[in-house]
Amino acid sequence: MRLVAIIGVGQTPVREHWSLSLRDLAIAAGRSAMEDAGIEKVDAIYVGNMTSGSLNQQRHLGALVADFLGQWGVEAVRMEAACGSAGSTMRQGILAVASGEKEAVLAIGVEKMTETSGSEITAALTGAADADYEIIHGVSFVSLNALVMRRYMHEYGYTQADFAPFAINAHANGANNPNALFRRSISQKDYVTGRSVADPVTLFDASPIGDGAAALLLVPADKAPSAVQVIGSASATDTLSVHDREDPIWLEGAMKSASRAYAQAGVGPEDIDLFELHDAFSIMAALSLEAGGFAERGQGVRLAQEGAILPSGRIPIATMGGLKARGHPVGATGLYQLAEATLQLREKAGKAQIGGVKIAMTQNIGGSGATVVTHILKKPGH
Amino acid sequence: MRLVAIIGVGQTPVREHWSLSLRDLAIAAGRSAMEDAGIEKVDAIYVGNMTSGSLNQQRHLGALVADFLGQWGVEAVRMEAACGSAGSTMRQGILAVASGEKEAVLAIGVEKMTETSGSEITAALTGAADADYEIIHGVSFVSLNALVMRRYMHEYGYTQADFAPFAINAHANGANNPNALFRRSISQKDYVTGRSVADPVTLFDASPIGDGAAALLLVPADKAPSAVQVIGSASATDTLSVHDREDPIWLEGAMKSASRAYAQAGVGPEDIDLFELHDAFSIMAALSLEAGGFAERGQGVRLAQEGAILPSGRIPIATMGGLKARGHPVGATGLYQLAEATLQLREKAGKAQIGGVKIAMTQNIGGSGATVVTHILKKPGH
Numbered sequence: 043m044r045l046v047a048i049i050g051v052g053q054t055p056v057r058e059h060w061s062l063s064l065r066d067l068a069i070a071a072g073r074s075a076m077e078d079a080g081i082e083k084v085d086a087i088y089v090g091n092m093t094s095g096s097l098n099q100q101r102h103l104g105a106l107v108a109d110f111l112g113q114w115g116v117e118a119v120r121m122e123a124a125c126g127s128a129g130s131t132m133r134q135g136i137l138a139v140a141s142g143e144k145e146a147v148l149a150i151g152v153e154k155m156t157e158t159s160g161s162e163i164t165a166a167l168t169g170a171a172d173a174d175y176e177i178i179h180g181v182s183f184v185s186l187n188a189l190v191m192r193r194y195m196h197e198y199g200y201t202q203a204d205f206a207p208f209a210i211n212a213h214a215n216g217a218n219n220p221n222a223l224f225r226r227s228i229s230q231k232d233y234v235t236g237r238s239v240a241d242p243v244t245l246f247d248a249s250p251i252g253d254g255a256a257a258l259l260l261v262p263a264d265k266a267p268s269a270v271q272v273i274g275s276a277s278a279t280d281t282l283s284v285h286d287r288e289d290p291i292w293l294e295g296a297m298k299s300a301s302r303a304y305a306q307a308g309v310g311p312e313d314i315d316l317f318e319l320h321d322a323f324s325i326m327a328a329l330s331l332e333a334g335g336f337a338e339r340g341q342g343v344r345l346a347q348e349g350a351i352l353p354s355g356r357i358p359i360a361t362m363g364g365l366k367a368r369g370h371p372v373g374a375t376g377l378y379q380l381a382e383a384t385l386q387l388r389e390k391a392g393k394a395q396i397g398g399v400k401i402a403m404t405q406n407i408g409g410s411g412a413t414v415v416t417h418i419l420k421k422p423g424h
Numbered sequence: 425m426r427l428v429a430i431i432g433v434g435q436t437p438v439r440e441h442w443s444l445s446l447r448d449l450a451i452a453a454g455r456s457a458m459e460d461a462g463i464e465k466v467d468a469i470y471v472g473n474m475t476s477g478s479l480n481q482q483r484h485l486g487a488l489v490a491d492f493l494g495q496w497g498v499e500a501v502r503m504e505a506a507c508g509s510a511g512s513t514m515r516q517g518i519l520a521v522a523s524g525e526k527e528a529v530l531a532i533g534v535e536k537m538t539e540t541s542g543s544e545i546t547a548a549l550t551g552a553a554d555a556d557y558e559i560i561h562g563v564s565f566v567s568l569n570a571l572v573m574r575r576y577m578h579e580y581g582y583t584q585a586d587f588a589p590f591a592i593n594a595h596a597n598g599a600n601n602p603n604a605l606f607r608r609s610i611s612q613k614d615y616v617t618g619r620s621v622a623d624p625v626t627l628f629d630a631s632p633i634g635d636g637a638a639a640l641l642l643v644p645a646d647k648a649p650s651a652v653q654v655i656g657s658a659s660a661t662d663t664l665s666v667h668d669r670e671d672p673i674w675l676e677g678a679m680k681s682a683s684r685a686y687a688q689a690g691v692g693p694e695d696i697d698l699f700e701l702h703d704a705f706s707i708m709a710a711l712s713l714e715a716g717g718f719a720e721r722g723q724g725v726r727l728a729q730e731g732a733i734l735p736s737g738r739i740p741i742a743t744m745g746g747l748k749a750r751g752h753p754v755g756a757t758g759l760y761q762l763a764e765a766t767l768q769l770r771e772k773a774g775k776a777q778i779g780g781v782k783i784a785m786t787q788n789i790g791g792s793g794a795t796v797v798t799h800i801l802k803k804p805g806h
Contacts, residue, residue, distance in 0.1 A: 043524045063556065094551075095477045095504075099559070101551030102506040105794035108661045109668070115680050117659040118795065119512040120504045124484040130501040134516055141523035142425045169476075169483030174445065177481070277499040279490045286491070298497050412487035413500065 043140040047269035048419070050079025050148075050259030051381045056223040056369035059253040064098045064154035068107050071255035072150050076111075079259040085144040087111070087118040090131035090151035092373035093166040097158050107150060117144075124170030125322060126408025127151065128256070128376030129277070129415030135260045136275045145261060151374035152255035163251060167372065170409040172283045184248055184323075186284055186410050188240035191325035194291045195242065198340035202242040205324040206233040207346035209246040212321060212360040215353065216367025218393035219382075223252045223369030247324040252369035256377035258384065267422065270387045274307030274403075274418030276300075282412045293326075296333035296405065299414040303403070304335075307418040311335035314418070315399040316386055317357055318379040320407035321364045330405055331359075334416075353396050361386060362394050376406030380417060387421045400424040425522040429651035430801070432461025432530075432641030433763045433770075438605040438751035441635040446480045446536035450489050453637035454532050458493075461641040467526040469493070469500040472513035472533035474755035475548040479540050489532060499526075506552030507704060508790025509533065510638070510758030511659070511797030517642045518657045527643060533756035534637035545633060549754065552791040554665045566630055566705075568666055568792050570622035573707035576673045577624065580722035584624040587706040588615040589728035591628040594703060594742040597735065598749025600775035601764075605634045605751030629706040634751035638759035640766065649804065652769045656689030656785075656800030658682075664794045675708075678715035678787065681796040685785070686717075689800040693717035696800070697781040698768055699739055700761040702789035703746045712787055713739075716798075735778050743768060744776050758788030762799060769803045782806040 052074025054067050062070070068089065076082065089103040100106065104118030123130040128151030135149040155163055168177045171186060181189075195201065210233060216222035228246065236244035263271050280295030281287050287294065304310055311334055319334070321327035328342030336357050337345040350356040362368055362382040365375060383402035385391045399421065406415045434456025436449050444452070450471065458464065471485040482488065486500030505512040510533030517531040537545055550559045553568060563571075577583065592615060598604035610628065618626035645653050662677035663669050669676065686692055693716055701716070703709035710724030718739050719727040732738040744750055744764040747757060765784040767773045781803065788797045 065556070092483060093477070095475070095548065098555065099547070099551060100555040101474060101504060101548075102553075102664065102791050102794065104505050104512075105661045105791060106554065106664045109664045109794070113661075114663065115660050115677070117515070118505070118661050119516070119659070122483060122502045122504060123486050123500075130486075133499070134501070134519070137516070137523045137525060138519050140525065141519045143519060143522065165481070166477065166483075169481060171484075172488065173480065173482040174447070277501070278497050279487045279495075279500050281496065282484065282488045282491045295497070409484050409487060412484065412491070 044142060045263035046136045046139045046260050046272045047263040047266040048258050048384050049261050049266045049269045050075035051384050052078060053221055053256040053378060053381050054254050055221040056252040056254035056371055058156040064094055064100060064152060065106060065110055067154060067253060067255040068150050068152040069110050071257040072107060072111050072148055075148060075257035075259045081146060084113055084116060084146045084148045086138055086147045087113060087116055088131045088135050088149050089120045090128035090373045090376060091120055091153060092122055092124055092127050093153065096166045097162065098154055123413040124408035125372045125375060126406045126413035126415050127373035129406025132376060132380055132417060133275055133277050133415055136272055139260050139262055147260045148257060149260060149377060150255060150257040151377035153371035153373040154253045155251045155371060156253050176283050184243055185240040187323040187325055188243040190284060190290055191242050194325055197291060200343050203234050204343050205247060206230055208321060208324040208327045209233050209366055211351050212364040212366035215361050215394055216363025219362040219368060222363035222367050223250055224367040243323060249322045249365035249370040252371045254371040254374050256374050256381045258377060258380055269422055270384045271420045272417060273420045274303035276302030276306065277415040280412050282409060284410045293329045293333040293411040295411050295414040296330055299416040300334045303416040303418050309401060313401050314357065314403045316361055316396055316402040317359050318383050318404040319359050320405055321360055321366050322370060358396050361396050376415060379404040379406060383419050387419055426524060427645035428518045428521045428642050428654045429645040429648040430640050430766050431643050431648045431651045432457035433766050434460060435603055435638040435760060435763050436636050437603040438634040438636035438753055440538040446476055446482060446534060447488060447492055449536060449635060449637040450532050450534040451492050453639040454489060454493050454530055457530060457639035457641045463528060466495055466498060466528045466530045468520055468529045469495060469498055470513045470517050470531050471502045472510035472755045472759060473502055473535060474504055474506055474509050475535065478548045479544065480536055505795040506790035507754045507757060508788045508795040508797050509755035511788025514758060514762055514799060515657055515659050515797055518654055521642050521644055529642045530639060531642060531759060532637060532639040533759035535753035535755040536635045537633045537753060538635050558665050566625055567622040569705040569707055570625040572666060572672055573624050576707055579673060582725050585616050586725050587629060588612055590703060590706040590709045591615050591748055593733050594746040594748035597743050597776055598745025601744040601750060604745035604749050605632055606749040625705060631704045631747035631752040634753045636753040636756050638756050638763045640759060640762055651804055652766045653802045654799060655802045656685035658684030658688065659797040662794050664791060666792045675711045675715040675793040677793050677796040678712055681798040682716045685798040685800050691783060691800065695783050696739065696785045698743055698778055698784040699741050700765050700786040701741050702787055703742055703748050704752060740778050743778050758797060761786040761788060765801050769801055
């Protein structure tokens with residue numbers, strides 16, 4: 043298998059984009075990645091998206107994006123794994139280049155969510171969970187996470203306020219990222235007075251949806267010796283329903299996905315300088331740190347309290363705001379994470395730049411941990 | 425790149441499956457392919473599906489299928505390219521094995537369409553076309569095909585009745601396939617008295633939707649010397665909208681897709697013994713024959729009239745009923761075509777068996793020719 047490098051990065055700000063359509067967003071990010079790479083023709087376009095069939099009455103995004111990017115004739119397809127769609131899109135792009143068949147693949151994640159009603163959005167998002175065995179009982183995605191968070195608090199003796207460092211760090215970092223949806227810091231007091239969404243999840247434990255697109259351009263690493271390299275790429279699944287897991291407060295899929303990526307890359311958690319994790323909810327951030335080997339069971343929250351997740355800490359997370367502050371345009375998020383990690387490794391992250399980043403990890407999660415895609419990126423020459 | 429072989433085939437009958445859910449269908453086909461292959465564990469599961477987010481309120485089918493097939497932890501993702509979803513799923517399965525990373529990949533196409541209203545189904549299917557530039561004008565998929573058929577008739581001087589051989593052949597062949605939705609022959613008189621759906625498309629020019637799933641198990645060819653081999657695999661796109669094409673009665677994407685597959689396989693149309701084409705509408709069958717090099721421009725209908733598409737003809741098509749009679753569970757169709765071609769090459773097609781098939785071609789189309797996926801399969805030892 044050929045090693046893959048990232049030679050182009052593109053992204054739109056995450057916003058309520060009232061003047062930009064689903065298509066506009068995808069094309070803007072795709073074109074931007076191609077311009078960044080300095081190339082005008084690609085061999086394949088893979089598009090990650092979760093909800094456009096319902097929220098935008100548009101499927102078939104592969105052909106649509108190829109057409110409107112002027113890449114007529116190119117192979118194109120859409121990938122979907124709920125909120126893990128964009129990470130999964132990256133996976134397939136890597137396999138296509140690694141196989142030797144494709145020399146330049148554009149991976150785009152796009153989601154346009156804010157042009158419809160909240161109930162339609164909630165309904166579309168529930169498709170990530172099990173329609174027949176979870177959703178039919180009336181739970182939403184937020185309440186599923188609330189159940190997991192409550193159990194975690196019970197098991198390890200935390201209070202809701204103990205989770206504050208995740209949101210405070212994400213918002214502080216988002217303030218340094220012009221593409222973030224929320225660009226202002228919050229205080230401990232803001233956090234503890236956040237209104238309840240689904241107890242114990244408050245407004246500051248839940249990431250906001252948004253409109254946006256992010257894109258990467260992938261080529262064989264030997265063609266781009268000075269580009270960021272993908273040294274680990276792995277996807278794993280867990281049961282679709284939380285209630286089917288032996289242990290509902292352990293992300294088995296995240297553990298498997300990270301372990302496979304570590305093995306490929308020949309590194310361990312101790313080698314990771316930055317971890318763009320899937321903080322769709324505070325509890326998911328804590329569980330991801332544990333599954334990735336950065337904290338013992340039950341210690342993910344403690345790690346955050348100790349400051350290890352800060353830009354200056356042992357394992358910075360959400361360095362550009364994370365899902366919590368950059369925003370969570372669901373099917374685009376995985377590629378936002380990868381774009382941000384690439385910028386950090388290029389030392390082009392602006393005010394959000396973290397010092398000394400040689401190896402970065404990203405992790406994109408679909409559903410309640412049912413699909414987990416982990417990538418490990420390396421700074422060139424390191 | 426490693427050559428890929430097909431060691432397992434599974435399918436459910438195409439029906440209105442009132443007692444089987446989306447999940448039941450996918451699992452039945454997947455398990456059947458694994459049993460056929462004689463293996464109990466796969467490395468990855470790719471699921472093709474077009475409409476489940478809307479029609480079944482269920483997304484995230486990769487993780488769902490992995491879970492309910494008992495393949496916990498395995499990589500899994502869904503692919504979507506409208507009615508070309510299953511062919512695109514096969515493509516990614518092939519790239520994953522060819523890359524050297526995966527040793528056994530299960531490709532499943534599934535669609536469960538008949539549990540909802542016709543208007544919801546029509547709305548979901550329009551997502552294959554351009555929502556902003558085609559569908560907004562009030563066209564449906566049937567009427568788009570009617571426009572193309574009308575133009576073709578005008579340009580080449582055919583009448584609607586000239587298209588009869590496509591439906592008559594498909595229904596006669598479907599009668600020999602126990603998995604087909606329609607299992608009875610039709611006469612010329614049936615065809616010409618078929619009620620109009622969108623003039624000139626009649627009931628017998630349009631394929632029926634249905635519920636169903638088909639699956640293949642893919643491994644490196646060197647591990648299965650006696651299995652059917654995939655010697656060509658290529659996908660191409662065209663403009664999403666018909667009105668954006670220089671020539672609306674020419675399938676440029678089909679030509680590109682077939683040409684790439686021929687080049688890979690080192691064969692030409694003269695070497696193909698059987699062609700499972702995408703006869704969603706009679707006009708698409710004619711255009712596919714032309715784009716694939718089996719007939720000159722405007723001669724696809726003539727080829728059918730001359731009997732070349734019959735089981736005994738020069739280039740048999742729809743040998744198990746095609747989309748017209750086997751039925752068109754949209755996101756599963758591409759894998760039904762591949763499953764049927766594999767059975768023909770194995771000489772296991774029962775009453776539908778065609779003699780002397782050494783090389784078979786399949787072609788799965790998304791939208792009005794915007795995504796076209798072509799595969800060329802070879803009998804082992806040939």
